[in-house]
Amino acid sequence: MLKYLILIWTFCCATAFANVDLKVIEKDFSESNIGNLHTGKNEIILTFDDGPVKGVTDKILDLLNEYNIKATFFVIGKNVLAHPELLKRIVDEGHIVGNHSMSHLPLKNLDPALWKDIVKNEVLDNHTLLLPYMQNNKHFYFRAPEGAWASKYADFLNQNEIGKQYVGPILWDIGGELEVKNGKYLQAADWACWSKKVSIDDCMSGYLYEARKRKGGVVLMHDLRHQSVELLAKLIPELEDRGFTFSTLNDVDWKI
Numbered sequence: 001m002l003k004y005l006i007l008i009w010t011f012c013c014a015t016a017f018a019n020v021d022l023k024v025i026e027k028d029f030s031e032s033n034i035g036n037l038h039t040g041k042n043e044i045i046l047t048f049d050d051g052p053v054k055g056v057t058d059k060i061l062d063l064l065n066e067y068n069i070k071a072t073f074f075v076i077g078k079n080v081l082a083h084p085e086l087l088k089r090i091v092d093e094g095h096i097v098g099n100h101s102m103s104h105l106p107l108k109n110l111d112p113a114l115w116k117d118i119v120k121n122e123v124l125d126n127h128t129l130l131l132p133y134m135q136n137n138k139h140f141y142f143r144a145p146e147g148a149w150a151s152k153y154a155d156f157l158n159q160n161e162i163g164k165q166y167v168g169p170i171l172w173d174i175g176g177e178l179e180v181k182n183g184k185y186l187q188a189a190d191w192a193c194w195s196k197k198v199s200i201d202d203c204m205s206g207y208l209y210e211a212r213k214r215k216g217g218v219v220l221m222h223d224l225r226h227q228s229v230e231l232l233a234k235l236i237p238e239l240e241d242r243g244f245t246f247s248t249l250n251d252v253d254w255k256i
């Protein structure tokens with residue numbers, strides 16, 4: 001009897017551990033967004049979404065150069081078509097390019113007759129566009145617009161030769177939303193800060209609070225507005241002063 005109990009325990013727990021591992025290091029498209037990539041060792045992985053945008057992305061690149069930090073830019077295809085020179089600069093300076101869809105259409109409430117075509121166009125057509133710029137990538141990375149995802153998209157894309165080489169969709173740990181309690185910023189999201197006219201310093205305090213609480217993680221910012229450049233200029237030295245180090249998605253131990 002005991003032998004059977006041990007067998008059952010081994011099966012159940014091995015499965016549970018395998019699921020946790022899969023969530024973190026699965027190399028195909030995942031059934032849900034992949035979060036909690038951080039090790040809790042005060043490592044920061046900077047990610048910038050929705051660019052490239054002239055006058056913003058280039059200033060973020062200047063800052064990253066100044067501090068010798070590599071980051072990931074989850075770019076939108078239509079912006080790449082408008083500013084290929086910015087994407088070239090991202091790659092030439094050693095950063096990673098991630099796929100953030102062709103037009104930033106949230107992949108939800110899609111027409112049942114059209115969803116396959118839409119997902120294919122948004123993800124795989126953008127891949128074709130981005131391929132020449134993904135030379136620094138260890139893997140192909142995807143982040144879903146607004147985090148909207150469904151397991152059927154993963155099943156569909158993993159049947160495709162290109163799709164199954166992707167890791168994602170990749171979520172974030174820090175920078176997802178704005179939360180204020182008794183005047184203290186417990187977390188912040190750059191886009192929400194600017195639309196609610198939160199100051200750069202208050203917004204930064206939200207990012208810092210969350211980074212310290214979580215002991216590092218994937219940071220979400222957007223290379224859309226100049227305030228995000230000002231935020232980054234203050235945030236990097238504050239993080240460094242507190243002992244945080246910077247790594248990239250390439251450093252994550254993805255399962256091959």
Ligand SMILES: [Zn+2]
Nearest residue numbers: 049050145146
């Ligand atoms: Zn986005």
